[in-house]
Amino acid sequence: MGRSDDFIQLKGTISEALPNATFRVKLETGHLILAHVSGRMRKNFIRLLPGDKVLVEISKYDPKKGRIIYRFSR
Amino acid sequence: MIIIKTEDEIKKMREAGRITGVILQEVAMMIKPGVSTLKLNEYAEKRTQELGAKPAFKNYPHPSGLIRYPASICISINEEVVHGIPSREKIIKEGDIVSLDFGVVKNGYYGDSALTVGVEPLDERKRELIEVTEKALYKGIAVAKPGARLSDISNAVQTYVESHGFGIVRDFTGHGIGSSLHEEPQIPNFGPPGKGPILQERMTMAIEPMVTMGDWRVTIKSDGWTAVTVDGLPSAHFEHTIVIRNGEAEILTKVE
Numbered sequence: 001m002g003r004s005d006d007f008i009q010l011k012g013t014i015s016e017a018l019p020n021a022t023f024r025v026k027l028e029t030g031h032l033i034l035a036h037v038s039g040r041m042r043k044n045f046i047r048l049l050p051g052d053k054v055l056v057e058i059s060k061y062d063p064k065k066g067r068i069i070y071r072f073s074r
Numbered sequence: 075m076i077i078i079k080t081e082d083e084i085k086k087m088r089e090a091g092r093i094t095g096v097i098l099q100e101v102a103m104m105i106k107p108g109v110s111t112l113k114l115n116e117y118a119e120k121r122t123q124e125l126g127a128k129p130a131f132k133n134y135p136h137p138s139g140l141i142r143y144p145a146s147i148c149i150s151i152n153e154e155v156v157h158g159i160p161s162r163e164k165i166i167k168e169g170d171i172v173s174l175d176f177g178v179v180k181n182g183y184y185g186d187s188a189l190t191v192g193v194e195p196l197d198e199r200k201r202e203l204i205e206v207t208e209k210a211l212y213k214g215i216a217v218a219k220p221g222a223r224l225s226d227i228s229n230a231v232q233t234y235v236e237s238h239g240f241g242i243v244r245d246f247t248g249h250g251i252g253s254s255l256h257e258e259p260q261i262p263n264f265g266p267p268g269k270g271p272i273l274q275e276r277m278t279m280a281i282e283p284m285v286t287m288g289d290w291r292v293t294i295k296s297d298g299w300t301a302v303t304v305d306g307l308p309s310a311h312f313e314h315t316i317v318i319r320n321g322e323a324e325i326l327t328k329v330e
Contacts, residue, residue, distance in 0.1 A: 008138060008298030029140055060138035060298070 007057045009069075014052045023048060023068065025056055033058065035066040046071050076250055076258055079276045083252065084317055086183040087278055090127065091315050091326030094185035097121045098176045099329050101147065105191050107168050111149040114174070115160035118147045122178055130177030130184050130255050136298050143299060148175040148188075155243055155284050155292050155301040155309040168193055171200050173311040175282075177255060184255050186280045187327035188313035199287065200308060206238045207285040207310040214248075214263075214281045215316055218323040224259055224270030231283045232264040241290030243309070245301065248281040251315055273318055278326070282313030 012033075016024035021037045035056050037048065048054070048071060055070035079087065100121060101114050122129050129146035136142065143157075150158035150173040151166065158164075158173075166172060170193045177186035190204050214231040227248075235242045248261030259271060263283045286292075288307035295302060303309050316323040 005294035007296065008136070008141065009296040010140065027140065031140055057296075058138065058140065060136070063138040063140045 006061065007059055009055055009057050012054055012056050014048055014050050014054060016050060017048070025054065025066065025068070027056065031063070033064055033066050035068045038067050038069045041068065041071070076271060076277055077252055078274060079252060079278055079317070081276075083183065084276065084278070084319070086181045087185065087252065087315070087317065088326050090178055090180040090183045090185035091187070092185075092329070093122070093125045093127050093180055094176060094178050094187045094315070095327040095329040097125070097178070098174060098187050098189060098327070101174055101176070102189060102191050105166060105172050105193060107166055107193060109166050110162050111151070111158070111160040111164040111166070112162045114149060115145045115147050118176060122146065125178075127178040127180040130179050130186065131175075134255070138298070141298055146176070149173070150175070150300070150309070150311065152308045153303050153306045155286065155303060156246055156311055157299040157301055159297060159299055166193060169196060169200075171196070171204060171308050171310060173309070175311060175313065179255075182253055184251050184253070184315075185327055186251055186255065186313060186315050188282060188311050190310040190312060202238070203240060203285060203287050203308065204310045206235060206240055207283055208312045210234045210283045210285065211281060211312040211314060214283065215314065215323045215325065218273060218279070218281070218316060218318055220273055220275050220318055220321060222273050223268050224261060224273065225265045226267045227281060228262045228265040229267035231281075235263075235283065235285050241286040241288060243284035243286060243290050243292055245292050246282075246284055248279060248313070250278065251280045252278055275318055275320075278315065278317045280313055280315045282311065284309060284311045
């Protein structure tokens with residue numbers, strides 16, 4: 001998974017649900033990225049819907065993909 | 075390629091350096107317990123505008139391309155090494171050591187400088203850390219002469235810092251500077267002497283040792299910018315922009 005300092009955390013909004021627990025997320029910065037749901041969120045059955053505000057962890061080496069690590073309360 | 079500057083360019087860099095130095099000193103005077111780092115940023119921004127320059131760090135792109143540096147000055151307190159983002163919640167308190175890193179661009183040329191200030195009452199080891207870091211910078215500047223090799227600077231800094239039992243950060247380096255904030259070459263603060271390009275007249279560079287009280291290893295926080303020491307021990311940072319001229323290094327960001 002790489003070193004923890006290779007990731008930056010940004011807030012965003014789910015814009016589209018895609019197959020296999022992936023989502024299109026619109027970041028606060030305006031970028032649109034593809035993100036999948038972190039294992040811990042799946043384990044705890046955190047459901048995600050378009051419009052949800054989430055926290056995404058993004059590798060600085062591949063800023064087009066990310067991992068959703070938190071859903072802010074609706 | 076290391077860009078050799080013309081006399082005219084050096085004149086412009088002297089102006090940018092002077093503004094950088096003046097504002098940095100003024101901001102350093104404002105450091106006292108109870109002041110938020112956002113306040114220091116606002117002041118630096120205001121003064122930059124008054125002196126007809128632009129902040130060099132604002133909107134500097136992150137390597138990922140996703141975000142940009144949100145402020146004009148980097149303020150790194152205690153275990154933060156560099157690139158601390160000013161914030162309303164970050165309040166300076168007694169015993170803190172505060173590193174300020176600041177730069178401006180004026181007429182297309184850059185100045186870049188940093189210093190560390192301790193807030194009294196300061197414990198002795200922290201005071202020593204600040205002193206050693208500043209002296210290490212001057213050790214590096216002293217060997218920056220035409221004919222010397224780039225890594226002679228690196229070695230001078232490292233040798234001095236480690237002789238005092240402190241750690242020298244490897245993850246960030248000094249850099250060439252001119253019509254952009256970061257130019258070639260990178261100037262590491264560690265390594266054997268006698269390697270790298272030969273220094274020449276009218277080269278301009280920013281030398282910036284970052285020194286830690288314990289281990290030199292650092293990690294980046296999830297904001298994507300702030301570098302902190304892994305062991306949580308404090309760190310200090312000094313930097314000057316210099317030009318090699320008439321056989322020696324002239325400091326462009328110094329204020330009397």
